[in-house]
Amino acid sequence: MSKFIIDRIESxxxxxxxxxGNIINLKKNIINGDLKEGSVIIEIDNKYNIDEEETKKRxxxxxxxxxxxxxxx
Numbered sequence: 001m002s003k004f005i006i007d008r009i010e011s012x013x014x015x016x017x018x019x020x021g022n023i024i025n026l027k028k029n030i031i032n033g034d035l036k037e038g039s040v041i042i043e044i045d046n047k048y049n050i051d052e053e054e055t056k057k058r059x060x061x062x063x064x065x066x067x068x069x070x071x072x073x
Contacts, residue, residue, distance in 0.1 A: 002043040003054070009035055016041060 004016035004024065013025045014035060026048060031041060033050025040054040 003051075004041040004043070005058070006035060006037050006039045006041065008037055014041075 031048040040051045
């Protein structure tokens with residue numbers, strides 16, 4: 001299983017970053033789900049799907065980190 005984060009959507013491609021920081025382009029039509037920047041894609045057996053649960057966890061973690069950045073110490 002591979003995991004990717006959507007960086008941006010361009011024309012017919014989705015520009016993603018893998019877990020090692022590598023940038024890859026995937027065709028939009030091979031990904032199942034609602035494509036949005038920041039969403040997590042998982043690849044299992046050459047099938048790509050948006051992982052809603054993992055996307056939610058990632059957004060919550062980013063929000064928590066951002067709150068910590070702006071908090072007065």
